[in-house]
Amino acid sequence: MADAHHKGLRLAGGIALFAALFAILIAAAWYAIGAWNALSGPPMPTTGYVAMTLGVVFSLVVGCGLMALLFYSSRHGYDEPHHSEQDRSD
Numbered sequence: 242m243a244d245a246h247h248k249g250l251r252l253a254g255g256i257a258l259f260a261a262l263f264a265i266l267i268a269a270a271w272y273a274i275g276a277w278n279a280l281s282g283p284p285m286p287t288t289g290y291v292a293m294t295l296g297v298v299f300s301l302v303v304g305c306g307l308m309a310l311l312f313y314s315s316r317h318g319y320d321e322p323h324h325s326e327q328d329r330s331d
Contacts, residue, residue: 314320
């Protein structure tokens with residue numbers, strides 16, 4: 242019975258946390274949209290959109306590549322400390 246009570250409290254806490262974080266996300270998006278619409282300036286040329294897209298794609302490729310190298314080195318033992326022949330004989 243007490244275990245079910247703890248599960249209920251844990252679920253309620255998770256829902257409350259999700260609701261609070263979602264409210265913060267909505268508030269931040271509302272502020273960002275308002276600030277974006279309030280700023281006026283010359284329209285961005287097509288080359289600006291191309292440069293921004295290339296920058297985002299390049300950043301994603303570098304990030305994914307580094308994560309792939311991290312998992313590769315971890316799975317193939319490159320992150321383990323070095324053991325020499327002398328250490329193995331002791």
